[in-house]
Amino acid sequence: MGHGEMKTYFDEPSLDYEVTETLIDDGVREELLQIAARYPQARSALLPMLHLVQSVEGRVTPAGIEVCAEILGLSTADVSGVATFYTMYKRKPVGKYHVGVCTTALCAVLGGDEVYSRLQSHLGVGNDETTEDGMITLEHLECNAACDMAPVMMVNWEFFDSTTPQRACEVVDALRAGEEVSATRGARVVSWQQAERVLAGFPDGRADEGPTSGPTSQLGLRIAAERGWRAPDPADFVSADETDENEETR
């Protein structure tokens, strides 16, 4: 950075335009068109289309931006502007597994900071960096909406709830060793690129894996059952008018 300039996240390196090879072929283009056709106005499809680009290319590539722009009739600057706004779109290649650790206040205090720093030293990478074997990209995350199960780790956007530094290291070790790993609330972990395909709107048939909810999700429900607590009985609220109407319809 030059003298007197502040570095902000807006200054992060943009797309690498030197890389020109692409895996986007006619089949991918056909799927991008399918996404565009889902919406009343095609431009609404841009976010899922960029998810699909990432699932094919492993990041948002210049070729991906160009094909989205061409299909939607936008300038590449418009598409780049969108691609650089959202944190899930990556400008550098992402590892097979994207590991995120929540370090927003509550998770950080309860242990997320330690989970994150242990993973950094265990993997030998900094934030938003990928291990040399291309297997793990580490990133600290903002709140992922599982605060009752803090500290929270995400692998390819699957929940690894109530984690510890030790368990987090075991998970990444297993992933690097090619073992099958299941989320605590979710499915068997797929690759980051496969996950991106689901986010683009192409289901992978894994919705029925994993539990209904986590143990904390059911806490109030369990207590209510133990104590016989329940919502009011609707039968007590049938008004005289409604009863009359029912009589009439009979």
Add this chain to the structure above:
Amino acid sequence: MTEEMKRTASVLTPVLTANWGDERAWKIGSYERRGGYEALRTALSMEPAEVVSVVKDSGLRGRGGAGFPTGMKWSFIPQDNPKPKYLVVNADESEPGTCKDIPLMMASPHTLVEGVIISAYAIRANTAFIYVRGEVLHVVRRLQQAVREAYSAGYCGPDVLGTGYDLEIIVHAGAGAYICGEETALLDSLEGRRGQPRLRPPFPAVAGLYASPTVINNVESIASVPSIIRNGAAWFSSMGTEKSKGMTIYSLSGHVTNAGQFEAPLGITLRELLDLAGGIRAGHELKFWTPGGSSTPMLTPEHLDVPLDYEGVAAQKSMLGTKALQCFDETTSVVRVVLRWTEFYKHESCGKCTPCREGTWWLVQILHRLEAGQGQEGDIDKLLDLCENILGRSFCALGDGATSPISSAIKYFRPEFEAGMHTPAWELFPYERSTVLVHEGVPA
């Protein structure tokens, strides 16, 4: 309700959470076995305007934070406007501390889908969107599947249950941006743009998605609709307090013995909830808490008996928000927590409005040196001055929310900020003491 019924009224009232322990609760068969989609049939036998009336009469207010009456929002849709009407569900749950919509959609996506169909019918929309944050893969899967199942059952798609009503439902995954939980930013994002808020008016009810009349509701609000249609407005409004009706999900997290989700009538207190959760973790005591996420001014143990409804929390100069009760005990540095929240707002500011974009940047810098014990003379006043210059000066509430933790923390814990002039927070409050990790023998 008789006096006897009032006395024996249940503290917890699971309705939305009732099936969260069921085997494969996310499947349509499981949902229907509990009476799922009966409310849809009832609603379809009514005029759309009648459905709006029932929801109005129930007193349901928005569960995403602002608490605006849901039925009234629906009635603002100009039915003489020739443009298509849209229903958009805000499933972008990302407010720090908030964790109710994600488990709802994972466990029982059909509760939401049935609510979407009834609500879309009520406002005469033929297209509905569920805008879900992208960082929750399995929730996206379960929503996609639930919508497919609903199509197969004839509950949505063309000619819903033979009534001639058509409805398309689109599950749309976001791509990582807290700001898209703000309703007008969500609309821009859903139009394929950067998620930046719009100036209001015009309000979305008049010119929302594609400049057409649009209703945007939170997941929990929409998910409450089937129970209201099924059991009646009087049933719903028998729960809660005078102006805050119905049951709602409270999410208890942090230094509590048993964190979790509790569905109760509006107006329960944190003291009652903590009793159910086994209290603050053993050997510790409550220091501060948020009533509804990090954007709602923090409260202290003196507020344990405040009724957690819209009016009760507002009377304490805070907001009910999303009912995300984040509890921190006496081991916690409030300066550290406030810094982290402020870093969150700085990161998530969309950059559109100068006070928010620049202000959050300066707030973080000052809080960083206070955490490190290197605060400078006048830093606390500067923080408050910055907050004053951010509050109310941006398009949306993100900037306002960023000031809440700071001004409330200084109000209750000013000496801790003053200590930041000379002593690092990690010396005053060794951070390993506030983790939950030490309790399982994991070295800090």
